Amino acid sequence: MTTPNESIAFIGGGNMARSLIGGLVAQGHDPASIRVAEPVPSLRETLVADFGVHVFEQAEEAVAAAGTWVLATKPQVLRAVCESLAVQAQATHPLVISIAAGITAAQLERWLGGDASVVRTMPNTPALLGAGATGLFATARVDAAGRGFAEALLAAAGKTVWIDDEAQMDTVTAVSGSGPAYVFLLAEAMVDAGITEGLPPDAARTLALQTVLGAARMLTESDVDAAELRRRVTSPNGTTQAAIETFEAGGLRTLVADAIHAARVRGAELSAANE
Numbered sequence: 001m002t003t004p005n006e007s008i009a010f011i012g013g014g015n016m017a018r019s020l021i022g023g024l025v026a027q028g029h030d031p032a033s034i035r036v037a038e039p040v041p042s043l044r045e046t047l048v049a050d051f052g053v054h055v056f057e058q059a060e061e062a063v064a065a066a067g068t069w070v071l072a073t074k075p076q077v078l079r080a081v082c083e084s085l086a087v088q089a090q091a092t093h094p095l096v097i098s099i100a101a102g103i104t105a106a107q108l109e110r111w112l113g114g115d116a117s118v119v120r121t122m123p124n125t126p127a128l129l130g131a132g133a134t135g136l137f138a139t140a141r142v143d144a145a146g147r148g149f150a151e152a153l154l155a156a157a158g159k160t161v162w163i164d165d166e167a168q169m170d171t172v173t174a175v176s177g178s179g180p181a182y183v184f185l186l187a188e189a190m191v192d193a194g195i196t197e198g199l200p201p202d203a204a205r206t207l208a209l210q211t212v213l214g215a216a217r218m219l220t221e222s223d224v225d226a227a228e229l230r231r232r233v234t235s236p237n238g239t240t241q242a243a244i245e246t247f248e249a250g251g252l253r254t255l256v257a258d259a260i261h262a263a264r265v266r267g268a269e270l271s272a273a274n275e
Ligand SMILES: NC(=O)C1=CN([C@@H]2O[C@H](COP(=O)(O)OP(=O)(O)OC[C@H]3O[C@@H](n4cnc5c(N)ncnc54)[C@H](O)[C@@H]3O)[C@@H](O)[C@H]2O)C=CC1
Pocket: 011, 012, 013, 014, 015, 016, 017, 037, 038, 039, 040, 043, 058, 059, 072, 073, 074, 075, 077, 081, 099, 100, 101, 122, 123, 124, 125, 177, 178
C-alpha cells in the first residue's frame, strides 16, 4: 500500500477502528505509521499493547503528518470532529475515509471546509477476523491513487465492493454493515429453540453455531446459490420441509425485507439528524 504520505490517522479507536487496525497490522503495515485519536485512556492503552500504534487524546494531534484520515467515531459526533479538523484538512488535503453509517460525502466535505477527497465506506465487524465485507463510494475528487489506497485499506479486513451511486450506501449498511447482527439473532434463536426442545445448552450451542459456520462456508466456497443449497437439504415431506414451510408461513422473507428497509431508512435519518 503506498500513499504520498504513509501515515494513517484513525479518529476514534473503538470497535471498528480496532478491527481495521488489526487487519492492517496483520497485512504487514508498519504500526509506527498508524496514529489513533481516542479520548478513552483504557482504549488507548490496549491499542498500544495489542498493535504498537501511536495514540493521542486529541484528533488534531493524530492527523498532524498523516496523509490519510479514517473517520471512525459514531455518526452523532462526526460533525464536531470534522469541524475541529477543517483548518488542517484545508492545509494538507488528506484522503479522508469515513466508516460512519448514514453520513454523506457531501456532509463530510462541507464540515471539513469544502474540498476534501472523501471515500465513504461501510465495513462490518467480521473485519476483526479478516472476513469483513465493505462497500466503498468515492467522490469525483478522489483520484485513482486515493481509490486504490482506500480499497487496499479495507481489503486488509476482507472483501470490498465499489458502489457507484452513493444513495445505495444506506442499503449497503442495511445488508452487510448491520448484517452480522441478523445472523447472530438467528443463531441465538436456534440455540434457544434447541434448548427448549430438550438439548443440553452446550450441545445446542455447538450444533447451532457449527451449522451457521458450515452453511456460510458452503455459501461462499461453492458456486451453488443459496436457493439450490437449501433445496439439497430439503427432502420431500421431510423434516426440513416442515421447518421451511413454517418459516414461509410466518413471513420470514417479508420480515427480512422489512428489517433491511428499516435499517436503510435509519441510515438516511442519521444523515438528516446530523445536518
Ligand atoms: N459496529 C459496527 O458493526 C459498525 C460500525 N460502523 C461505524 O463505525 C463507527 C464507529 O462505530 P464503533 O466502532 O462500533 O463505535 P465505538 O463506540 O466502539 O467507537 C467510537 C470511538 O470513538 C471515540 N470518540 C468519541 N469522540 C471522539 C473524538 N472527538 N475524537 C476521537 N475519538 C472519539 C469513542 O471514545 C469510541 O471509542 C460508527 O460511525 C458506525 O456507524 C460501521 C460499520 C459497522
